Amino acid sequence: MAFKIMEIVRKGKSTKLLTEEHLNAMKEHDVPQWYIDSCMKIKYMFPKAHAAAYMISALRLGWYKVHKPIEFYAAYFTVRNDNFDGATLLKGRDAVRNKIKSIEEKGFEASAKDKAEVPMLQIMNEMLARGIEVLPVDIYKSEAKKFVIEDGRIRLPFCSLTGVGESAAFSLAEAAKKGEYLCIEDVITRAKVSKAVIETLKECGAFGDLPETAQMSLF
Known part of the structure; x- marks a missing residue:
């Protein structure tokens, strides 16, 4: 029943689907009245909760990127190493930027693999620009x-x-x-x-x- 109540509340359907049985059960289990009142006011929560979760993740990533840059890039590349071109990275920032430019100059002739490489090359360029x-x-x-x-x-x-x-x-x-x-x-x-x-x-x-x-x- 507790799970069912939770599902009703998060979908914003409390006023329609919460019964006297649900309300009495919460009171019998010492659920505070302010909590029950809140359940009756809550609207569909998923969009806001989803946005909040993404924002929290973005803030955490941003903090590490600013204050712990070496750890950030090491972790980032470990997790997302598809399309990583170590040979080009070792040649330095000019080589990385030239490769980005050469792919962009291909325009519509650039392959899907070429286009997939660009975001990773941009992160490499950013890292090198920061002196790492x-x-x-x-x-x-x-x-x-x-x-x-x-x-x-x-x-x-x-x-x-x-x-x-x-x-x-x-x-x-x-x-x-x-x-x-x-x-x-x-x-x-x-x-x-x-x-x-x-x-x-x-x-x-x-x-x-x-x-x-x-x-x-x-x-």
Whole structure:
């Protein structure tokens, strides 16, 4: 009955659907008269409640964006990393802005994928404009999907690179926990990732000075 009363009240139908039985039950269970009176005055609550909930969320996000910017962007990118282009971000703000411009110049010829990239590129540009720096993908320090704060900067995860899927990202993160690699061939063996993924990691310098193979050359 309590649930039914709640549903009637939130839909703004108290004056029509609340019966004497409902009112007496509330009084018997020590519901204050002011509360019962309020139930009879409440109108349909969903739109206002929905708006209030969104406003509270917006205020919280706004507070973190202003006062804890590094934490904000790290969390934002971790949760919403679709269309994230880590390679472009690492090249700096000019590269990010140029990519936005090139997509916009395509006009109606821009693909759905291109258009989906723009909002993320705009957030990247905003972050860089605020002086927040990022660290490149590192085979030992990067997580699979989580953007980690490291020395006041944000370390990019494996999945931030176009071409490194979720499965490969988790494989790389797990393999790194087992100790140092002997060479890039060792990464392929332990992480079981494709050569295409390895090439992407090479291009962004994720391997550092790790040799291609463990075999020693005699000449």
